[in-house]
Amino acid sequence: MTKKVFQRNTKQREVILSVLREADCHPTADWIYQEVRKTMPNVSLGTIYRNLKALTEAGLALELSYGSTYSRFDGNPETHYHFVCEDCGKVVDLEIDVAKELEEKVAKGIGAKVHDHRLEFYGVCSECLQKESKVN
Amino acid sequence: MTKKVFQRNTKQREVILSVLREADCHPTADWIYQEVRKTMPNVSLGTIYRNLKALTEAGLALELSYGSTYSRFDGNPETHYHFVCEDCGKVVDLEIDVAKELEEKVAKGIGAKVHDHRLEFYGVCSECLQKESKVN
């Protein structure tokens, strides 16, 4: 609702954000935890979760939820679209033009204030398609 | 991956599906549980979850995940779009044309097989906007 503002800068948050930004996947909280531990061995998982939540609320990261398992996080807060492979679970960024104008259309349609949208495609990625064809 | 097939028809699943279809909201598992209990007092929550999962896998329902809390379910498996209110959490169906052709574009772009997509808008609904303006 109201945007999160950080009152202090911490080494932990700095590392978490850089790990998130440099990740070429869309990592889970636990993956980030393992990564951060490499340089900060006694960081706690609670700190990871606290900061991922705070970073999301601050608009510096996105939380992606697919199904009822864990969340994935995205260090690119700009609106962009994803493809999700239903076989291996991989999440890929797509290079499609973002249709910001749709938000205004929806806003007018239902009298709401719209400030973001997400578009996600589901299917089977090229790697998994290959594997399948080899098996059969 | 492979589509779920039901081997038996059960009263429980029948009631769950009809509750889901007649719901004017996008209910949580627990909401459905409470509803089903009105006519089947000793249905178990496990049965609700098991059937919601099975119905989703069978293509008769959708699982909607927002953030790291509970899932919501949708008894309309046809591709359609949603608006999510970030204040009250309400999920509303939108009457926007579905852009199925985008799926082919993505499929070509990354060499994947794409069989569905989801488009969700985030913001503040008209009711919450009104409440806010009264408070301030």
Added chain:
DNA sequence: AAGCAATTAATAACTATTTACATTTTAGAT
């Protein structure tokens, strides 16, 4: 009607996430 396997109710277990609390750290004032 009988038999078998799928499904259920009940309950325990699991796992991702959150939180309480004592301690440490940060940033600004002195």
Added chain:
DNA sequence: ATCTAAAATGTAAATAGTTATTAATTGCTT
């Protein structure tokens, strides 16, 4: 530099949604 108050961390335990287990039940086929 030092001090101070608030913020953030680490540790550990709690929470909550979901899934697994097991014995009992119930659809469905013959």
